[in-house]
Amino acid sequence: MKPIIKVQNLSKKFRITPGEQPGLQYDTLREAIAKAVKAPLRRWRGNHGEEGKDTLWALKDVSFEVLPGEVLGIIGPNGAGKSTLLSILSRIIEPTSGRAEIYGRVASLLEVGTGFHPDLSGRENVYLNGAVLGMKRREIEARFDEIVAFAEIERFIDTPVKRYSSGMYLRLAFVVAAHLDPEVLIVDEVLAVGDAGFQKKCLGKMDDVTRSGRTVLFVTHSVGMISQMCEHAILMKAGRVHMKGPAIEVVDYYNTMWNTLAEKRQA
Amino acid sequence: MSKHRRKANMKITGNQSASPAPALRQPVAPTSPDTPEPAAQTTHHLVHHYEVPDKPVVVIESSKAWVPVNLANLWSYRELLYFLVWRDIKVRYKQTMLGALWAILQPLVTMMIFTYFFGKLARIPTEGVPYPIFFYTGLLLWTYFSGAVVMGANSLLGNTNLITKVYFPRLIIPGAAVGAGLIDFAIASVLLIGLLLYYRFPVTWGYLMLLPLIVLTTLLALALAIWLAALNVRFRDVRYALPFLIQAWMFLSPIIYPSTLMPAQWRWVMILNPLTGIIEGFRAALLGKEFHWLALGYSTFVTALLLVYASYSFRRMEKHFAEII
Ligand SMILES: Nc1ncnc2c1ncn2[C@@H]1O[C@H](COP(=O)(O)OP(=O)(O)OP(=O)(O)O)[C@@H](O)[C@H]1O
Numbered sequence: 001m002k003p004i005i006k007v008q009n010l011s012k013k014f015r016i017t018p019g020e021q022p023g024l025q026y027d028t029l030r031e032a033i034a035k036a037v038k039a040p041l042r043r044w045r046g047n048h049g050e051e052g053k054d055t056l057w058a059l060k061d062v063s064f065e066v067l068p069g070e071v072l073g074i075i076g077p078n079g080a081g082k083s084t085l086l087s088i089l090s091r092i093i094e095p096t097s098g099r100a101e102i103y104g105r106v107a108s109l110l111e112v113g114t115g116f117h118p119d120l121s122g123r124e125n126v127y128l129n130g131a132v133l134g135m136k137r138r139e140i141e142a143r144f145d146e147i148v149a150f151a152e153i154e155r156f157i158d159t160p161v162k163r164y165s166s167g168m169y170l171r172l173a174f175v176v177a178a179h180l181d182p183e184v185l186i187v188d189e190v191l192a193v194g195d196a197g198f199q200k201k202c203l204g205k206m207d208d209v210t211r212s213g214r215t216v217l218f219v220t221h222s223v224g225m226i227s228q229m230c231e232h233a234i235l236m237k238a239g240r241v242h243m244k245g246p247a248i249e250v251v252d253y254y255n256t257m258w259n260t261l262a263e264k265r266q267a
Numbered sequence: 268m269s270k271h272r273r274k275a276n277m278k279i280t281g282n283q284s285a286s287p288a289p290a291l292r293q294p295v296a297p298t299s300p301d302t303p304e305p306a307a308q309t310t311h312h313l314v315h316h317y318e319v320p321d322k323p324v325v326v327i328e329s330s331k332a333w334v335p336v337n338l339a340n341l342w343s344y345r346e347l348l349y350f351l352v353w354r355d356i357k358v359r360y361k362q363t364m365l366g367a368l369w370a371i372l373q374p375l376v377t378m379m380i381f382t383y384f385f386g387k388l389a390r391i392p393t394e395g396v397p398y399p400i401f402f403y404t405g406l407l408l409w410t411y412f413s414g415a416v417v418m419g420a421n422s423l424l425g426n427t428n429l430i431t432k433v434y435f436p437r438l439i440i441p442g443a444a445v446g447a448g449l450i451d452f453a454i455a456s457v458l459l460i461g462l463l464l465y466y467r468f469p470v471t472w473g474y475l476m477l478l479p480l481i482v483l484t485t486l487l488a489l490a491l492a493i494w495l496a497a498l499n500v501r502f503r504d505v506r507y508a509l510p511f512l513i514q515a516w517m518f519l520s521p522i523i524y525p526s527t528l529m530p531a532q533w534r535w536v537m538i539l540n541p542l543t544g545i546i547e548g549f550r551a552a553l554l555g556k557e558f559h560w561l562a563l564g565y566s567t568f569v570t571a572l573l574l575v576y577a578s579y580s581f582r583r584m585e586k587h588f589a590e591i592i
């Protein structure tokens with residue numbers, strides 16, 4: 001079967017000290033002058049800048065493929081480059097090199113409630129958030145009642161969301177996103193919202209999503225969720241794909257990795 | 268603890284169908300009745316098989332330095348533009364008592380102050396136009412223009428969360444800021460109609476020029492807004508310099524005085540300001556005066572130039588917004 005997502009040697013370099021990002025063009029006279037003056041100075045000092053402590057390869061030669069209908073989990077320690085990978089696949093940031101191809105419409109959920117405005121009511125935010133996530137107005141209208149019912153906030157639908165409890169806020173935000181209808185869904189660490197009851201509901205909803213044949217790429221720190229929802233998983237470490245394979249094996253390895261670390265620290 | 272799988276870099280590709288532990292794949296909540304019961308299939312994705320097209324829908328690569336504006340892509344996001352304008356307007360007047368009246372109040376009060384100080388006291392010659400209407404026509408357009416430029420220039424910074432978390436053509440954001448200004452302009456125009464009726468100015472053929480002039484103002488504001496917005500992401504200096512520059516620009520534009528106040532041999536200096544042609548054209552259209560076509564032509568030319576430069580410059584910086592904002 002042909003893959004729906006193809007990622008080939010994707011790399012991303014960030015500048016981690018204050019200053020210009022690598023690859024940023026110089027477009028004002030002042031900077032052009034500053035650059036012309038600084039370049040020989042830097043050479044003279046023997047500081048070649050660029051590589052080294054100023055920059056960081058948040059992703060390095062990441063390659064993988066995802067088949068249609070597959071649910072791929074991505075795990076890894078903090079700073080491994082998981083969010084960077086999803087941002088690139090969502091076209092929010094550009095890779096430094098490499099290439100990715102996606103053979104379907106993409107919807108990304110990198111944060112719950114992006115575009116929510118605290119002063120607007122729940123109703124207004126559903127429309128706004130839907131539009132931000134790429135839904136058409138007709139689609140939102142058609143699903144509005146379902147969204148409100150699922151979030152269980154009927155009574156508060158005309159209250160400004162700044163008066164919601166944080167759980168209510170997250171529920172509403174999650175539900176809008178859960179009603180997206182793309183071929184590829186990209187999700188970053190956002191499923192663990194709300195109270196236990198609502199989490200169950202969310203997982204059920206995610207299960208529906210995967211059952212309907214959509215491809216899902218999701219990052220989580222919950223190994224339980226990976227082994228529950230995914231067939232395959234990727235373990236990322238320091239910007240590289242450290243391991244990929246069946247979800248249970250990756251999760252197993254990941255757990256062992258932490259345990260080894262813990263043992264080392266105790267010794 | 269358990270066996271340490273040090274060398275576990277087993278390259279298992281996605282299509283090797285290792286069946287996941289079935290016990291763990293139980294649905295957590297009861298599936299809704301409208302979803303087909305997938306009990307029989309373990310590889311359920313084969314059921315709703317998605318026909319993978321030959322050509323990718325999205326290709327992700329590092330782009331070249333110069334990228335043209337993709338109008339088709341912008342057009343497909345017009346609903347988002349509409350919603351962002353709607354949000355800006357809603358939020359601006361939420362929890363205010365007077366609501367949209369504020370859009371009228373600002374130019375109105377300024378007009379009254381000008382009428383008293385520059386009109387009654389300083390007696391600035393206005394070519395026979397009553398002071399209130401002379402000042403209000405200028406202020407109406409100026410309030411729209413300056414508001415759109417300032418809001419637009421700060422719009423990207425004000426929408427950081429959108430920029431770092433969702434994909435859409437970033438031009439939509441300053442575009443929405445200008446659009447919201449246009450709504451305020453429409454509201455404040457109501458008072459202008461009142462003034463025109465009160466002073467009994469007749470409707471003339473000049474009215475036909477109103478729409479092109481408003482479009483021109485909008486495009487000029489848009490050009491500056493998108494250019495400054497992009498610059499503002501990298502250099503926050505814009506945010507501090509702008510209020511001062513805008514104020515200076517107001518005094519250099521024929522709002523308080525007509526450009527004929529300048530000695531004839533210096534008039535061309537005023538006309539170098541693209542707003543001169545637009546504001547005087549706006550007055551001419553409403554009050555039935557002669558158009559200064561040369562000045563208008565020049566304003567159109569400058570606007571077109573700025574718009575092209577600004578959109579290319581924006582596109583060039585756009586790809587870094589999410590990283591450096
Ligand atoms: N805009 C940026 N500028 C500079 N460095 C960045 C930027 N975004 C991310 N980084 C760096 O890239 C690395 C990877 O970050 P990323 O957010 O992808 O990690 P992650 O795997 O999602 O971690 P977590 O589990 O904590 O969410 C980090 O070291 C981070 O500091």
Ligand SMILES: [Mg+2]
Nearest residue numbers: 082083084188
């Ligand atoms: Mg992350």
